[in-house]
Amino acid sequence: xxxxxxxxxxxxxxxxxxxxxxxxxxxxxxxxxxxxxxxxxxxxxxxxxxxxxxxxxxxxxxxxxxxxxxxxxxxxxxxxxxxxxxxxxxxxxxxxxxxxxxxxxxxxxxxxxxxxxxxxxxxxxxxxxxxxxxxxxxxxxx
Amino acid sequence: xxxxxxxxxxxxxxxxxxxxxxxxxxxxxxxxxxxxxxxxxxxxxxxxxxxxxxxxxxxxxxxxxxxxxxxxxxxxxxxxxxxxxxxxxxxxxxxxxxxxxxxxxxxxxxxxx
Numbered sequence: 001x002x003x004x005x006x007x008x009x010x011x012x013x014x015x016x017x018x019x020x021x022x023x024x025x026x027x028x029x030x031x032x033x034x035x036x037x038x039x040x041x042x043x044x045x046x047x048x049x050x051x052x053x054x055x056x057x058x059x060x061x062x063x064x065x066x067x068x069x070x071x072x073x074x075x076x077x078x079x080x081x082x083x084x085x086x087x088x089x090x091x092x093x094x095x096x097x098x099x100x101x102x103x104x105x106x107x108x109x110x111x112x113x114x115x116x117x118x119x120x121x122x123x124x125x126x127x128x129x130x131x132x133x134x135x136x137x138x139x140x141x142x
Numbered sequence: 143x144x145x146x147x148x149x150x151x152x153x154x155x156x157x158x159x160x161x162x163x164x165x166x167x168x169x170x171x172x173x174x175x176x177x178x179x180x181x182x183x184x185x186x187x188x189x190x191x192x193x194x195x196x197x198x199x200x201x202x203x204x205x206x207x208x209x210x211x212x213x214x215x216x217x218x219x220x221x222x223x224x225x226x227x228x229x230x231x232x233x234x235x236x237x238x239x240x241x242x243x244x245x246x247x248x249x250x251x252x253x254x255x
Binding site: 006023 | 186193195196211232245
């Protein structure tokens with residue numbers, strides 16, 4: 001196949017994490033698993049697209065994937081995947097919220113700085129005013 | 143007898159999977175790169191648009207798949223009292239399970255003893 005494969009380092013890391021420490025794995029085994037995983041992506045994609053098309057959609061949605069898993073007899077994947085996905089969405093919301101708060105914080109800081117600058121300028125104006133008045137008084141003196 | 147042993151191991155595997163997923167804090171470290179997965183998905187000419195969340199699910203599902211295939215193969219290795227997981231373990235363990243029939247082109251027809 002001319003299209004890209006899954007990165008070996010990451011696949012190997014996942015394989016390793018599922019085996020006990022003292023287990024060796026032959027190199028061709030790692031490649032076989034990587035290849036199988038890639039074939040599976042094609043397989044799951046095709047099944048998912050069927051569900052999208054049946055629903056009259058052109059966009060592949062998460063729910064299509066979940067339905068496809070059940071269709072292909074990988075129902076046991078659904079529970080951990082749904083759990084993962086809901087946790088993921090919660091984390092994303094928290095990240096968004098944090099971003100918003102930081103943005104508001106920055107805007108507030110900028111505004112405070114603007115106000116401070118404005119006050120400083122007003123102060124300068126007042127000082128100039130006083131000087132002017134003094135001069136005026138001075139010049140009146142004869 | 144083998145089947146019940148396999149079933150027990152798989153049940154154990156799945157309960158650990160759910161536990162692990164619950165423990166996972168780090169979502170940025172999806173392991174499998176989303177762009178790569180999306181590329182593989184897009185090689186299907188029927189694929190039009192993909193929601194941004196779909197590759198994330200695929201990445202995780204793929205990870206679970208790799209774990210399961212490795213685990214099934216490993217059971218075979220253990221039963222043969224070996225410490226190295228060989229390709230034959232993969233072939234034999236996956237051939238036995240109908241769910242993995244989609245790999246038929248990849249796995250040799252005859253079982254290797």
